[in-house]
Amino acid sequence: MENKLDYVGQRIPRKDGPVKVTGRAKYTVDVQLPGMLVGRILRSPHPHAKILNIDVSRAERLKGVKAIITSDDTIGVKHAFVDTPRYPADEPPIAKDRVLFVGEAVAAVAATDADVAEEALSLIKVDYEPLPAVFDVEEAMQPGAPEVHTSHPKVKEPLSNIAGKTESGWGDIKTGFAQADYVREDRFESHLRTHGYLEPQATVASYEPGGKLNVLTSSQGPFFKRAKLAQTLGLPFSRVRVHKAYVGGGFGGKIDLFYHEFCAALLSMKTGRPVKIEASREEIFTAYRHGEPLIIEIKTGVKNDGTLVAQQFRVINKSGAYRGTGVVVIFLAWGFIIGAYRVPNFKYEGYAVYTNNPPRTAQRGHGCPQMRFAVESQLDMIAEKLGIDPLEIRLKNARQAGEILPNGDNVYNCGLTECIEKAAEHTEFKKKYGQARSASPSMGSIRRGIGIGVSAYITGSLIYPNSSSTVIKMNDDGTVTLLTGALDIGQGAETILCQIVAEELKLPMEDIEVIAADTETTPVDIGSWISGNAFVTGNAVRVAGTEVREKLLSIAAEELEASLEDLVLKDKCVYVAGSPSHKLTYQQLVSLSIQKRDGDPIIGEGHWRTVRGEPYHPSLATTKGRWSDSYAFGAQVAEVEVDIETGQARLIRAVTAHDCGFPINPTLVEGQMDGQVSMALGHAFMEEVLMKEGRTLNPSWLDYRMPTIHNTAKSEVIDVITERYEIGRPYRTKEVGEGYVSGILAAIANAVYDAVGVRLYTTPFTPEKILQGLGKLK
Amino acid sequence: MRLPKFEHVQPSSREEASRLLQEHGSRARLVSGGTDLYPRMKYGLTRPDVLISLKGLPATPPTVDPNGDLHVDALMTLADLARSQTVLEKTPLLSEAALSVASNQIRHMGTLGGNLCQENRCPYYNQTHTFQFVEPCFKRNGDQCYLIPKGKKCWAVFSSDTAPALISLGASATILAPKERRQLPLENLYTGDPLKPLTISDGEVLTEIIIPCPLSLRGTAFMKFTLRGGMEYAALSVAVVLDMENDGVLCRAARITVGSVGAGPIRAGKGENAMAGQRLSKNLFQEVAQLVVSETHPFPHHGYSAAYLRACLEVETRRAFSLAAEQITRNPGDPG
Numbered sequence A: 001m002e003n004k005l006d007y008v009g010q011r012i013p014r015k016d017g018p019v020k021v022t023g024r025a026k027y028t029v030d031v032q033l034p035g036m037l038v039g040r041i042l043r044s045p046h047p048h049a050k051i052l053n054i055d056v057s058r059a060e061r062l063k064g065v066k067a068i069i070t071s072d073d074t075i076g077v078k079h080a081f082v083d084t085p086r087y088p089a090d091e092p093p094i095a096k097d098r099v100l101f102v103g104e105a106v107a108a109v110a111a112t113d114a115d116v117a118e119e120a121l122s123l124i125k126v127d128y129e130p131l132p133a134v135f136d137v138e139e140a141m142q143p144g145a146p147e148v149h150t151s152h153p154k155v156k157e158p159l160s161n162i163a164g165k166t167e168s169g170w171g172d173i174k175t176g177f178a179q180a181d182y183v184r185e186d187r188f189e190s191h192l193r194t195h196g197y198l199e200p201q202a203t204v205a206s207y208e209p210g211g212k213l214n215v216l217t218s219s220q221g222p223f224f225k226r227a228k229l230a231q232t233l234g235l236p237f238s239r240v241r242v243h244k245a246y247v248g249g250g251f252g253g254k255i256d257l258f259y260h261e262f263c264a265a266l267l268s269m270k271t272g273r274p275v276k277i278e279a280s281r282e283e284i285f286t287a288y289r290h291g292e293p294l295i296i297e298i299k300t301g302v303k304n305d306g307t308l309v310a311q312q313f314r315v316i317n318k319s320g321a322y323r324g325t326g327v328v329v330i331f332l333a334w335g336f337i338i339g340a341y342r343v344p345n346f347k348y349e350g351y352a353v354y355t356n357n358p359p360r361t362a363q364r365g366h367g368c369p370q371m372r373f374a375v376e377s378q379l380d381m382i383a384e385k386l387g388i389d390p391l392e393i394r395l396k397n398a399r400q401a402g403e404i405l406p407n408g409d410n411v412y413n414c415g416l417t418e419c420i421e422k423a424a425e426h427t428e429f430k431k432k433y434g435q436a437r438s439a440s441p442s443m444g445s446i447r448r449g450i451g452i453g454v455s456a457y458i459t460g461s462l463i464y465p466n467s468s469s470t471v472i473k474m475n476d477d478g479t480v481t482l483l484t485g486a487l488d489i490g491q492g493a494e495t496i497l498c499q500i501v502a503e504e505l506k507l508p509m510e511d512i513e514v515i516a517a518d519t520e521t522t523p524v525d526i527g528s529w530i531s532g533n534a535f536v537t538g539n540a541v542r543v544a545g546t547e548v549r550e551k552l553l554s555i556a557a558e559e560l561e562a563s564l565e566d567l568v569l570k571d572k573c574v575y576v577a578g579s580p581s582h583k584l585t586y587q588q589l590v591s592l593s594i595q596k597r598d599g600d601p602i603i604g605e606g607h608w609r610t611v612r613g614e615p616y617h618p619s620l621a622t623t624k625g626r627w628s629d630s631y632a633f634g635a636q637v638a639e640v641e642v643d644i645e646t647g648q649a650r651l652i653r654a655v656t657a658h659d660c661g662f663p664i665n666p667t668l669v670e671g672q673m674d675g676q677v678s679m680a681l682g683h684a685f686m687e688e689v690l691m692k693e694g695r696t697l698n699p700s701w702l703d704y705r706m707p708t709i710h711n712t713a714k715s716e717v718i719d720v721i722t723e724r725y726e727i728g729r730p731y732r733t734k735e736v737g738e739g740y741v742s743g744i745l746a747a748i749a750n751a752v753y754d755a756v757g758v759r760l761y762t763t764p765f766t767p768e769k770i771l772q773g774l775g776k777l778k
Numbered sequence B: 001m002r003l004p005k006f007e008h009v010q011p012s013s014r015e016e017a018s019r020l021l022q023e024h025g026s027r028a029r030l031v032s033g034g035t036d037l038y039p040r041m042k043y044g045l046t047r048p049d050v051l052i053s054l055k056g057l058p059a060t061p062p063t064v065d066p067n068g069d070l071h072v073d074a075l076m077t078l079a080d081l082a083r084s085q086t087v088l089e090k091t092p093l094l095s096e097a098a099l100s101v102a103s104n105q106i107r108h109m110g111t112l113g114g115n116l117c118q119e120n121r122c123p124y125y126n127q128t129h130t131f132q133f134v135e136p137c138f139k140r141n142g143d144q145c146y147l148i149p150k151g152k153k154c155w156a157v158f159s160s161d162t163a164p165a166l167i168s169l170g171a172s173a174t175i176l177a178p179k180e181r182r183q184l185p186l187e188n189l190y191t192g193d194p195l196k197p198l199t200i201s202d203g204e205v206l207t208e209i210i211i212p213c214p215l216s217l218r219g220t221a222f223m224k225f226t227l228r229g230g231m232e233y234a235a236l237s238v239a240v241v242l243d244m245e246n247d248g249v250l251c252r253a254a255r256i257t258v259g260s261v262g263a264g265p266i267r268a269g270k271g272e273n274a275m276a277g278q279r280l281s282k283n284l285f286q287e288v289a290q291l292v293v294s295e296t297h298p299f300p301h302h303g304y305s306a307a308y309l310r311a312c313l314e315v316e317t318r319r320a321f322s323l324a325a326e327q328i329t330r331n332p333g334d335p336g
């Protein structure tokens, strides 16, 4: 068949653009239902305390209060992001007997308006007995530290508060280091950042007569939420319907089940009225889940020519009071090492450690920025010591097409080498690198530096709900409706899925209606949080599209008395090639199908899953098992300017050479790249959630400094194309939304070093640390 | 975060505002743009029952009096101030400081009076205290400071950007009380006490700022150090005015004011004295900058350590001197 692409690969404007820019898009907070109540949550003021008594009597008497819930109103079932025999759920949906962090939910109120709800909170009297608390993760690990939870029974070391451990390795680490010409050990540490989704967390829950719970919630995928709500409320899945409104960003922060979701649902069940709970931005900063800071210790052995021979890691995740994704990130941290470079002898240990800080969660890149910052910084130090340049050492160790990773994954058409070469060439890396260090004082106070960082990132993996399935149905008029569980959280999911439908059916984008992200009416989808939308959901859509196309063609072949190979799809018609008047419209074909195919109105169905053929996800404990079917690779170059007097640094230019397979929509791919560059520069220079003893010091956009338009850097994108889309055939495109916050962070750190000779071992790269490094702080 | 209920009163004149303020006593607060007050009310840091609003009263555009002095209405928004041609010509330093505040939106609401009368800030204090930092700190009438727990004092900083500029310009403030109108050197508006930063009392309204504009050679500069470069209070700021002898080389008098690193704006008197009578030079700038640091004792605040603020203040002060020296011009209207 001819493979001229009209939609895939085109810069098609996003489908949700007009409704968003004209302000007509409805978000969860915009939803008003008749009789709706307002919910608010009472939170713990203590980082660790026993709950002795909760007295709600005064609050109950307040006019306008319709329901108050505490843990006594729950069925006592715990939940968690990970819920497996090794890691059983550890979070009560409302605190029972004990609070473990400042902000933990103790009770919730539904009232006629927000003022009454807030007043009611102030009337609930909770008696606490404060308990010793621990906030520093390495203190928490010490034997005898205040116990947040008992240490994991399978971890035999004498350590406290261990939420989980991942161990992995191959080759022989001892022999590896023995073979090395040079070995170095470093320790890196990352800091606490929040996601910065602009739409606050919000839920509207409505328990309807007949016993159905309808939930509208700002999330990254409704199926996961449904599972957790059903579990904690004791309802069958079929009694819980979670569906979407528009979502104003997630970045990993809207995956888990949150208190406001559980409480809105339970309050609605108690009152029989819809309940809305909206988190204030301040609550999001103080009581919700931010990203996961890691401590990373690396020991690396190399040959004199830069060949990696052994690498050993010890990673500690600074988890909060519940396990959350803490045991996922220590698995992922391993994964984000293995993709980029070959290391023949390897040992990895990762610990997730409880503290009395608020629980943490996934954040765009989920461990990858932290890991790449550490690995790539150390690699530059090694290169410098050996007298080889940063490009050479990367090219020497970079994975090549067709390599099999230690877990059995195949990197297939890996374009890493080309990415490194292209990024370097485009930025004249070789010419610029090392220039600033020979600068003379007469040059003023600004030094410019250049640095490179590399990343490899998975494209979808197996975490519940594991797969994607879609339905495409033709309508009487020849248009189609796509049913997908995928949720567009601003990344453009619906747009690219429509492009695939449009391509498979040669149908204009306007003729595709999308019904998405509704657990009741749309098939299951992995959700917008494991970097699998374009690959996994995309392929599912492609399969469904193929089925529809084949049905159209088969009827057309019969009616037009032509052979299948002679038929072409164009302008909502099937033609006989070379005979344009010999055609049937899609509209005609639908009615013919109903007539002649026992009423089939032409429906296509498709499903897809990554690592097909593997029954289970890999082991979080041992990393054994396949992880992903497709890896994205990238090399990123940063150019920075550093003021050697104030220590202030800024990103001037970012160049991303990325192997994303092929872009389904180049504009959206570039949007992802630009977004990741600005997120990374916030990570690098500005953003930090400041905490003291479990409490947040800068709970506002004002004092938590996200970059503004004035801080963004010039971002240039180079496509390294390694795949192609062929109509009717599976494709292996690669993720573009997470990996590229990582290489650029590492590149920035290396560029700062290039500029001023200060090696930074901790993020963020504040003026203070840079001046300290320059020896200018008294 | 919700604004608590209050009564909103719209007086028809400043005099009436002052009278109403006194009438309602401690139950009432003045509000202009509300960009400083409303967030504090939402946090529950202040709970006035009555707000007397100056917002509806017209602001007189800046004028120059027969002495050549500039009069600026305190009710003027920072946006209008920043784009006033008269202000730009007479005191570019003030235009620059006004333009550095917050963001465009906030400058359109916020007024000069509100900027000068804003509350001191601290990350422990400026938030809701329903479950975070519930035990009151000094500034919430408690007996502790979270920032420096062993300390016996409050460490909240005063972060107005226009105050250091105006103090360096030698501005004075017109204060309207129910029975009197008085003139006050602007620096005397500040107590240096973070618990009660202003010297004026409840019934008083700041109505006007008068800035003397001597007919002499003058160079000015305003530096504000931030991480983000917009929508951000200063880590530190410094405003410098160098008045020159007619030769343009000898400094006749200098005024140096440092902002955001103390309980109020800090005049660097020793630095000023060391500059006066001297020939401008790089070395002099460096020496005086060090002196300024040694006499200011920056408060650590908002994640910046005192050590860093000292280092940064030295650099920014030196840069301010150089910039001011580069910009020495004759005051418009001076026959020369």
Ligand SMILES: Cc1cc2nc3c(=O)[nH]c(=O)nc-3n(C[C@H](O)[C@H](O)[C@H](O)COP(=O)(O)OP(=O)(O)OC[C@H]3O[C@@H](n4cnc5c(N)ncnc54)[C@H](O)[C@@H]3O)c2cc1C
Residues within 6 Å of the ligand: A702, B029, B030, B031, B032, B033, B034, B035, B036, B037, B038, B039, B054, B074, B075, B078, B100, B101, B102, B103, B106, B109, B110, B111, B112, B113, B114, B115, B116, B117, B118, B119, B159, B160, B161, B162, B204, B205, B206, B207, B231, B232, B233, B234
């Ligand atoms: C996001 C954000 C960023 C900010 N960034 C900055 C910044 O970078 N630099 C900076 O300096 N400020 C900043 N501010 C603080 C504030 O917005 C400005 O200082 C603004 O100029 C205050 O003016 P206003 O008219 O809104 O004051 P209001 O909020 O109306 O009043 C502030 C205080 O002054 C009193 N007051 C007001 N007018 C008078 C008067 N005429 N006489 C006597 N008392 C009076 C009020 O009673 C109140 O206590 C920021 C605020 C926000 C919300």
